[in-house]
Amino acid sequence: MSETKQPGKATLLEIYRIATLIKTADDRFIALIKAGQIASPYYSPRGQELIPAAISVSLTPADYVVTTYRGIHDQLAKGIPLKPFVAELFGRATGTCKGKGGPMHVTHVASGLPVTTGIVGAGLPIANGLAWASQLKGTDQVTVVNFGDGASNIGAFHEALNLAAVWKLPVIFVCQNNGYAEHTKYEYGTGAATIADRGLAYGIPGVEVDGNDAVAMWQAASTAIARARAGEGPTLLEANTFRFRGHLMGDDSHYIAKEEMAAAIAADPLPRFRAWLIEQGHATDGQLADIEATNVAAFEEAVEFGLASPYPDVSELDKDVVAEGVQA
Numbered sequence: 643m644s645e646t647k648q649p650g651k652a653t654l655l656e657i658y659r660i661a662t663l664i665k666t667a668d669d670r671f672i673a674l675i676k677a678g679q680i681a682s683p684y685y686s687p688r689g690q691e692l693i694p695a696a697i698s699v700s701l702t703p704a705d706y707v708v709t710t711y712r713g714i715h716d717q718l719a720k721g722i723p724l725k726p727f728v729a730e731l732f733g734r735a736t737g738t739c740k741g742k743g744g745p746m747h748v749t750h751v752a753s754g755l756p757v758t759t760g761i762v763g764a765g766l767p768i769a770n771g772l773a774w775a776s777q778l779k780g781t782d783q784v785t786v787v788n789f790g791d792g793a794s795n796i797g798a799f800h801e802a803l804n805l806a807a808v809w810k811l812p813v814i815f816v817c818q819n820n821g822y823a824e825h826t827k828y829e830y831g832t833g834a835a836t837i838a839d840r841g842l843a844y845g846i847p848g849v850e851v852d853g854n855d856a857v858a859m860w861q862a863a864s865t866a867i868a869r870a871r872a873g874e875g876p877t878l879l880e881a882n883t884f885r886f887r888g889h890l891m892g893d894d895s896h897y898i899a900k901e902e903m904a905a906a907i908a909a910d911p912l913p914r915f916r917a918w919l920i921e922q923g924h925a926t927d928g929q930l931a932d933i934e935a936t937n938v939a940a941f942e943e944a945v946e947f948g949l950a951s952p953y954p955d956v957s958e959l960d961k962d963v964v965a966e967g968v969q970a
């Protein structure tokens with residue numbers, strides 16, 4: 643019998659709730675843009691939902707998550723409140739950044755989301771800084787930093803892994819390997835067969851995991867988080883997944899072979915997880931339908947709030963740019 647830790651029923655249902663909330667948000671956001679109700683660049687995380695959903699159940703509100711332009715899944719999983727989150731995506735004054743961050747730079751410090759960056763690879767050294775602060779303060783907070791396969795070829799990735807290893811920082815590097823960096827297929831831009839193996843070069847565990855398998859993802863993430871919390875240092879997780887909706891909205895994925903896309907969509911992790919939960923007796927169809935309906939209702943309330951909110955006043959333009967009232 644396997645000795646591997648197994649998630650309990652409540653954990654599995656929480657992962658399902660978060661993953662389906664992300665899908666609801668993604669579907670609704672795309673519909674709003676298509677209907678012309680909002681104007682926004684949008685980088686869909688559809689297909690990658692289970693990764694942050696399975697990570698977040700082992701985090702506390704005080705832990706940090708750093709993410710990228712493709713980040714609404716990570717932000718929702720961390721528990722950002724829906725109304726100010728949606729308002730920020732819409733660029734409204736009631737948003738988490740008063741409408742001045744917008745979809746590329748949603749942050750919410752109170753939820754442990756201090757940084758979202760559009761600069762590929764830039765989040766990793768920043769995550770080290772957050773983790774170093776926790777280490778110096780002697781808290782047991784951990785920092786999770788999410789990035790893509792393309793980002794693993796940026797110099798900052800290598801510098802950050804090395805420094806985190808040397809200083810045993812409480813950080814978990816999560817490479818969401820969706821097979822493409824913009825239009826560049828993994829094999830075309832990356833020499834190594836796996837990104838996880840790069841952990842070895844820096845003396846830290848490198849773990850390759852099926853990011854579309856909730857249980858495997860939960861096991862890998864909870865182990866890495868416990869290691870970081872115990873002061874044992876960083877882990878590199880490579881979560882294999884697929885990006886269903888192109889690099890950004892408007893990209894028709896013409897550079898992806900039709901068969902490759904069709905196979906990925908046929909293996910959509912969400913309906914697979916749903917069917918598995920029912921098969922294993924963790925939930926009934928009706929219970930899962932209730933979770934889905936609750937998500938839709940909560941998200942719709944947030945959309946109404948966002949659409950009814952004003953844009954920031956022009957007087958806000960030069961505020962929150964530099965720290966105010968700080969003596970040199």
Ligand SMILES: Cc1ncc(C[n+]2csc(CCOP(=O)(O)OP(=O)(O)O)c2C)c(N)n1
Nearest residue numbers: 712760761762790791792793820822823824
């Ligand atoms: C330093 C830097 N170089 C290039 C870009 C342009 N760019 C934006 S997203 C992207 C692809 C990144 O791919 P990956 O890391 O796999 O993340 P994914 O978009 O697949 O989530 C590139 C090259 C950028 N934003 N920053």
Ligand SMILES: [Mg+2]
Nearest residue numbers: 790791822823
């Ligand atoms: Mg990618």
